Amino acid sequence: MSEREPLLQHERPLPAVGDDELNSNHKPGPMEISRSQRHGILAGIWVATFLTSLNTTVVATLLPSISSDFQRSNQASWLGTSYLLATCTFTPLYGRLCNVMGRRGANQTAVFFAGLGTLACGVSGNMETLILARFLGGLGGGGIFTTAAIITSDMYSIRSRGLTQGIASVFNGLGMGLGGPLGGVISDRFGWRWAFLMQLPLFLLSFMLTSVNLRYTTPGKGKSTKEVLKRIDYGGSATLLGAVLSFLVFLSNRYNNEKPWASGAVWLPLALSVVFLIAFVLFELLIAAEPMLAPYMLKEKIPVLVGISNYLVATCNFAVMYFFPMWFQTVKLTNASTAGLHLLPNSVSMSVGSMFAGWMMHRTGKYKMINLIFGTFPFAAAVLITLMREDSGPVQLWLSIIPLGFGNAVVLQTMLIALLAHLPNSAMAVGTGFAQVFRGMGQVSGVGVASAIFQYTLDRELRARIDGPDSSELIRSIRHSARLVASLPPETQRHARDSYAIALRAVFTMAASATFLAYIVRLPIPDKKLEHSPKKAAARTREGETTPPSVPETPLESDDDDERENGVSPLNSKRRPARRLSTYESSDGGMDLESDEIGGSARRKR
Structure with a gap:
């Protein structure tokens, strides 16, 4: 059987039934569906992925406009933290929901919540409603990424999955990169509400594409819905x-x-x-029963260090991403669309950094040296951003953020591989979830803590510069409406711009400190040779050599490939038993979270 042939062959012996009965009962598996159906599924999940990424960054340029309309600039950070809070705490549930509701049910549930939250954002009449709407959108946003990864795993072998996930990362990068500029342009021309409302047709398109195409099944027998639900944390x-x-x-x-x-x-x-x-x-x-924070990993050096690094890196990323456009709107006094464009180089560099890290690790089989070199980039970028002034040149204003996105993308990729390289195969999924919990908490902290530092510093600086009988009310107005800065009298405007510049500098200094600490934390993590071929590792084992318990697979070579070449389908392998946990279970078990061999258990059996 070749790599491109489906695992479930139509030519295999079938029960002796009539043609009509056969046609009515047989339903294609994920690798048996037609190319057009597969492309329709990918289009549906990638449209939703693009929108989720866009919603992560679109608010960064809308914050001054939204909070100024409601006179709540001091509460603007909740528009980011509420979305990230929902994503952080509810994303782990979607892996189990895929096995209870089926792939289509779980994905469309996520798309429904994300679309409903986006609609509610567009029609919100006050800041409190808008914050709740963002939380609702976050319920679906994280689930879209999780279900998209699982669906892709169903339809492609490990060898083909790497390329498919690479294309998916392009849509992710496009969303991240276009969120700021599109949000700013739409806000300047039509108002900030339309930045949300214009997304609704695309959410509907995603829902329709998966409704029509996401209809595959796989054979097997698995645990009941009740048993799966018990394992949700x-x-x-x-x-x-x-x-x-x-x-x-x-x-x-x-x-x-x-x-x-x-x-x-x-x-x-x-x-x-x-x-x-x-x-x-x-x-x-x-x-x-199945904790999202695996207890036994808290006792291991590598998972803990990777978790702390992920937390600090995410804190740095989101602190800069949410406050970088504000610097241009309140210090340089640019419009929202121009401020949003300054995020585009960061998003592009993140996509390039991810692909570069993957290519380098595949080429060299190592990750530590890449991390040591490019892990310094985010700190250098944060320092350059901290040193920005009103008279800084275009090179610093536009390009200083590029090393931040590139370096942090390399760090996140290499740290994930470092974690998986030190874990047994049965703990791959658990280890990934462990690292994601820390990363999610870092994203929330990056916005929440940075906002507290920003508001505290801004209030202190404004009170030091502005005095008079009505100074308290004026200071309150400046803090609650960032757009007010551009319309202030020259002297008062100068004080406000200087105060905003110092407050934002404090945020960027915090981000620089976070990424520097992350670099220090990663230093003790040892390097480990990444095997390119499990076949060679197996051959060395037969010759008497000892090999690590975990041999990380690359996108190009895997144990599945060995089984196919030997005429053994992973469906029938004793090492990877096929089980059906829902009507949309994975055919090769690659994302089977209920499997002790593939998904592993967050709580080890005693």
Whole structure:
């Protein structure tokens, strides 16, 4: 059997039934569907992926316009943190939902929530409703990425999957890159609401494409829906949501709304965040059947270091991404579309960095040296951004952010491979989820903590520069409406621009510190030769050599390929038993989260 032939052959012996009965009962598996159907599925999931990436960055350039309309610039960070909070806490659930609802059901549920949240954003009448709408959109946004990866795994072998995921990353990069500029252009011409409402036809298109094309099944027998539902970490998701949300409320009330420490609105959410955090840790360690934060990995050096690095890298990324356009709107006084365009080089460099890291690791079989060299780029970029001035040249204003996106993309790719290279094959999925939890919390912290630093510094600087009988009200207006800066009298405008520049510099300094600490944390992670061919590793084993328990597979060569060349389908392999957990279960088990051999267990059996 060749690599391009479907695993489920039409020519295999079939039961002796009539043609009519055969045609009515036989349903194609994921590798039996036609090319046009497969392309229709990819188009549907990639349109949704593009929109999700776009929604991550579109708000960065809309923040001044939205918050100024509602006179709530001091609460603008909630538009980012609410979306990321939902993504962080609910994304892990979609892996199980794929096995309960089926691939189409889980994907369309995610698209429905993302589209509904986007619609609610466009029609929101106040900041509170808009924040809730962003949270609703985040419920679907993270699920779109998860279900898209699982569906792609169904339809392609490991060898072909690398190229397909590479194309998917282009759509992800396009969304990230175009979100800022498109949001700014639409906001300047039609108003910020249309930046959300114009996405609705594309959400509908994605839903229709998957409704028509995502209709494959696979044979086998798996666990019941009830058994799968029991393995969903409801308690972990709830306690993590409570811990992060309570901490964000504390930051908002203390630094954005300027409430004193003695206020119950400040100390109560801070105390609740500690209580929820303790409950989350205890639930993950002692109670959850399949915890999202695998307890045994907390005892391992490499997973912990990778998790901390992911947290700090994500903090740096999102702190810069959400506040970089504001610098151009409040310090340089550019319009929203121009400010958004300054994010485009970062998004392009992220896509290039991801592909470069993958190519280099495949070519050299190593990751540490790549990390050591290009891991310095984000710190250099953050320093350049911190040093920006109103009279800085176009090279610094437009290109200083490029090393940030490129370097952090290389770091995230190499750290994922470093983690998987030190784990057994049975823990691949668990390890990926472990790293993703830290990355999600870092994204939320990057916006929430940066906003607290920004608001605190801005308030201090404005009070130091502006005085007079009505100074308190003027300062409040400047903090609550970033667009007001451009219309202030010359002297007051100068004070406001200087204050915004210093406050944003504090945010960028925090980002530089985070990425520097991430670099220090990664230094103890050892290098490990990445095997290019499992066949060679197997041959060395037969010759008596010892090999590591985990041999990372590359997109070009895998154990599946060995089985096919020997005439053994992975469907019938004892090492990878085929089980059907829903009508849309993977044919090769590559993303079978219920399999102890493939998906692994977050809690090891005693």
